[in-house]
Amino acid sequence: MAGPEPTRRERYRRQTMAEIRAAAMAQLGEGGAETVSLTAIARSMAMSAPALYRYFACRDELLADLAVDVHLALADALEAAARTASVAARVAAVAHAYRDWALARPHAYHLAYETAYGSAREHAADRIAAAAQRCMTVFLSVVAEAGEPPPVALPPALDRQLRGRHGIPAAVRHFGLIWWSRLHGLISLELGRHLAATGVDTALLYQTEIDAMLNALGRRHTVTTRSGATFPSAPLRSITMRR
Secondary structure (H helix, E strand, O other): OOOOOOOHHHHHHHHHHHHHHHHHHHHHHHHOHHHOOHHHHHHHOOOOHHHHOOOOOOHHHHHHHHHHHHHHHHHHHHHHHOOOOOHHHHHHHHHHHHHHHHHHOHHHHHHHHOOHHHOOOOOOHHHHHHHHHHHHHHHHHHHHHHOOOOOOOOOHHHHHHHOOEOOEOHHHHHHHHHHHHHHHHHHHHHHOOOOHHHOOOHHHHHHHHHHHHHHHOOOOOEEEOOOOOEEEOOOHHHOOOOO
């Protein structure tokens, strides 16, 4: 049942808050969280600083609100990527969409995943947690569809924590969290240019992680290189290390 229509005053408040967030997001995109300035936003909107503080009590509160929007935007991108033809393709598509989104919006990614503003520690905790869970749910869902994760003996306490969450088996949640962390780690290192000195192609390195993830799920798939060539990946269990 629909709730009551918002009053004119409430509509104006929502519109003003949306304009403030849009101005802050533009600042974020240009120079990161450190460049977001309530005073500059107020000036651009022909408002006084005290007037703006009636909408956001402090800069940290505004940044947390932006983090909610960032998590939701990433979730939208991952959900769109998941709408591909085959089950195996959905896992790779979501993983690639995660990296592509982060590389296109490095400051937004940094705000959501590498600062306290996007961690749900202080401001907008419930909304940030729900928005971030949408991203994780997409990833876990495509993993659950793709195959059975290899069995892993988990400590009883961790097994209890993983069970009964969002209808996803504990083994899938554990597998998904581990691989999400691995993909996230590579993206963060790439954005920070920490891999530049290694001389490796970061896109190909990231692809090997996707290959390994799919192989662990028992999925053979096709790898496409930057040159456009394609070749079938080999299951990792068939590879023998040479001394």
